[in-house]
Amino acid sequence: MKSRKRKAKTSIKDIIRETFMQSPIPMSISTEDGTYIEINEAGIKYMGLQRKEIIGRKSTDLGYVTKKQRKLFIDAVKEHGFAKHMPLELKVDDKILYLLFDVFPIKVEKNCFFLCCASDVSNHRPDMKKLVGDNFIKLTKKDVHFIRGKLRNYKLTPRQKEIVLLSITGLSNLEIAERLCISEHTVKDHMKEIFHIIGVRQRSGLFPKLLNFS
Numbered sequence: 001m002k003s004r005k006r007k008a009k010t011s012i013k014d015i016i017r018e019t020f021m022q023s024p025i026p027m028s029i030s031t032e033d034g035t036y037i038e039i040n041e042a043g044i045k046y047m048g049l050q051r052k053e054i055i056g057r058k059s060t061d062l063g064y065v066t067k068k069q070r071k072l073f074i075d076a077v078k079e080h081g082f083a084k085h086m087p088l089e090l091k092v093d094d095k096i097l098y099l100l101f102d103v104f105p106i107k108v109e110k111n112c113f114f115l116c117c118a119s120d121v122s123n124h125r126p127d128m129k130k131l132v133g134d135n136f137i138k139l140t141k142k143d144v145h146f147i148r149g150k151l152r153n154y155k156l157t158p159r160q161k162e163i164v165l166l167s168i169t170g171l172s173n174l175e176i177a178e179r180l181c182i183s184e185h186t187v188k189d190h191m192k193e194i195f196h197i198i199g200v201r202q203r204s205g206l207f208p209k210l211l212n213f214s
Helices: 002-022 041-047 067-080 122-131 135-141 144-151 158-167 173-180 184-198 203-210
Strands: 027-031 036-039 083-092 095-108 111-120
Touching: 027 041, 036 041, 041 111, 067 083, 067 095, 067 144, 083 144, 144 158, 144 203, 158 173, 158 184, 158 203, 173 184, 184 203
Parallel strands: none
Antiparallel strands: 027 036, 027 111, 083 095, 095 111
16 A cells, blocks of 8 residues: 555656646746756756756856846745746847746745746737737736836835826726825826836836836
């Protein structure tokens, strides 16, 4: 009986490993300091390196992630328990790829590891305006945690951050004013300042800018 249970457990572990390694989604597992301990075939392909050049190295040392970007990932995980849809530009063989990363912590006994999954959105970048109604964009717009994380890069007041979050969900200035119990004129003044700080000319440019697509 014991031998059968051991075989079953081993079989499940093998299935999980094969699923990870053969997944078309680039995935990796790293330690808390960013050192790669495992990466699947899709991840190796995207990084443009050999497996032996990746395992045991830190993502920051390899030049794929800056220390500032890694800090954003870690801060998001600490605050929300995970990091979702974090945008990143990746240069491979003189080609710029645009990826969205999801990072999830995995605890094994007293050790903590990070599972990282990447989605390639390079083909969407030139057509962001056309994709505003796409389900992918709608879902991302609803991810308040993600937007809040991106807003940390800009010197906005708490009120201005509230207005940005309401704005990207499609609320008008009047609706935002009613929601926050302020005048529509005050919302317009805030929006002008928000556009200036974030670096866009109009409301429609806010979401693409926060996704690094503009």
